[in-house]
Amino acid sequence: MTKALFITHTAAPSGAELATLRLAIALRDNGSGDTGRRVDVSVACAQGGPVVDRMREAGLETIILPNTFDSRAVTVRSRSLRRLILGFFGLAKIGWSAGATARATGATVLVAESTKALVIGAVAARRAGIPLVWQVHDRISAEYFGGLLASVVRGLGWVFSRGYIANSRSTMSTLFAWHRATLVAYPGVEPSRLPDHVSQRRPSETVVVAVGRLTPWKGQDVFLRALADTTVRPQCVYLVGGTFFGEEAFRESLERLGHELDLPVIFTGHVDHPDAYMRHADILVHCSVIPEPFGQVVVEGMNAGCAVIASGPGGPTEIVESGINGLLVDGGDQEQLTAALNTLIGDRELRRRLSAAGRRRATYFDIAESARDIASFLDTVSATPERKRAAHG
Template sequence: MTKALFLAHTAAPSGAELATLRLVAALHDQGLLDVGMVYTEDGPMVERMRARGVETRVLRGRFDSRAMTIGAGPLRLVAGFLGLLRLGWALGATARELGANIVVAESSKALVMGAVAARRARVPLVWQVHDRLAVDYFGRLPTLVLRLLGRLVSRGYLANSRTTLSTLPVGRRRALVAYPGVELGTDAPRPGQRPPADTVVTVVGRLAPWKGQDVLLRAVAAAKVRPRQVFLIGGTFFDEEPYRAELERLARDLALPVTFTGHVDDPTEFLRDTDILVHSSVLPEPFGQVVVEGMHAGCAVIAAVPGGPAEIVEPGVNGLLVDGGNQDQLTAALDTLIGDAALRTRLAAAARLRAKDFDITETARTVAAFLNDIAQRNGAAGTPHSPERAPHG
């Protein structure tokens, strides 16, 4: 059986890491691949991965995961890059020890490490891309460097949406769109949609400027009927604490009933008690896992486009779409849903059905076949292939 070793540069519980947990656990649980996980720092995801029965290691080195964040200075970037190369060499030894047939890099930083590790272990490298490889997110120079590096060192791409795939320099490499699946379980009962003045609105996601929680707060303040409660569910990572303080001041200034929960490992209970889930990113979202999670929980959903949510939501059928960063459109959508409980009920029922198209077990089967094929080629460049897509509608 193919042994796939997944690499992550951080063990913080953000969107990409949680998506990786679900995928790797599904591959393991279904016996589709022999899987292993390596983190280069300790953190909550380490124990969560081990709790799912996945062989997990922490390979510590002289690398700070914040050293190569967007906006870091040139010297810090160079130091971080050298640290990644050193860790990559050590990871190569780990890959050989574990008998890996293929290495999967889970981030741009993991791609740098994985390039060295895969070369040392003499196995192919696949880049699982969770972010759009675009100038508006990474900046011009990092985008150019990552595009070139991906072309040089990877033997295939796993993209979390067609939106993400469109930003990748696929060329002659194999590529698969594999939407981040959700663990569906059973459709648990939940309260019905509340009257307008009692509605609960929730946003789930890391508190970061590009996630647009400030736009949401201003839109709520301008709504004809304000909700009874607004939950902002999400922690701060990568030096984003000042943004939370800004949001707290804004909520006070606008006299909004906002609760900041911080990071929540499993927001399901919040979502089951939510009438309207809002996804408010101001930049195109690579996919939008929380949109699917909210749909599965029976929320009426408002999501921002362009980006991955346009591949999930059919406007007026199972949710509403607005232009990212457009406060007026978001206010109008809130007015539409807050004022019409029957519409919320209809959209939420259709959303639950749509969420079933994103079952993690189906994603895992498709990814396993993709990785098996590349591993069997043992790193050969192969022949040209058109991008493939997981069967999620």
């Protein structure tokens, strides 16, 4: 049986960490079916926080590693070489502890859930003598890391990882995968069992929602300016999301912008279960200004029954067929976003058609299917020569 120890550097409830939570639960439950492979899952986190609490509530074995770590102290956009070097050695120190944890839990494979977790996992895997898989939630590209650091991260991944699990083909294309096992596994959702979304209101009563961390690259400022130029303004706009990594000033700027543009916008802050807002809305807008690695909220919005507008390039182009189950715009293009909003706000029947097609499309991203693929992949990567001979003989 495969024993996987997932490593996370933060317990903030952001997209990658919530995806890890859903996957860990699905992997644990995966072996109940006739075709499921049993994976025993534990999670080691470099710090405590909300996601650790939710993992423990779900009954997952979750260990906080003993060395103190502040995820805000090491950022990929830091301009201080000294800070990056000190951060690297701090992560390596945590990795030594993670290696002991891997031994204690009997892990047969480590799964690093972020770039920082990759550094932790590289040390831990060497100490424990087991393979490391890097589950990549971010595009390893210049837009996110800068050109030099992106190359360094790609190199680290290739040297220390036995294989990659990428959250989209777009993300996989940014990795150096020569002679490495690879799997594209989309972050899954649980398909909705509720009746079809029926809220599609008249244009003047439309409710629009954008869900995601409030940070400049998510483009909420472009979204607000695009809304201000629509022919018919929606009745209500929800910006659902919090700030986790020193981005409070950006939220304040968004609040000022919403006031200046006289928009009916409500800032909810972080919400553990944003699906309630999505089920209430007619339109969900995803508005990242640089390529999104995947775009979980796009699938979640489809699953909830919203008519979806999403920005490309990147992962959303692997989800949305424009004009069939949603609309695609170029990231950061305010005029295109305004035009798409005008189209959907003004056409109630189109919203209904896209909503129904979007719900059907969301079933393609079932978390149970992703878990089955990942379980098989981890079983293959973690197999020792002795286990492989036993499996085939």
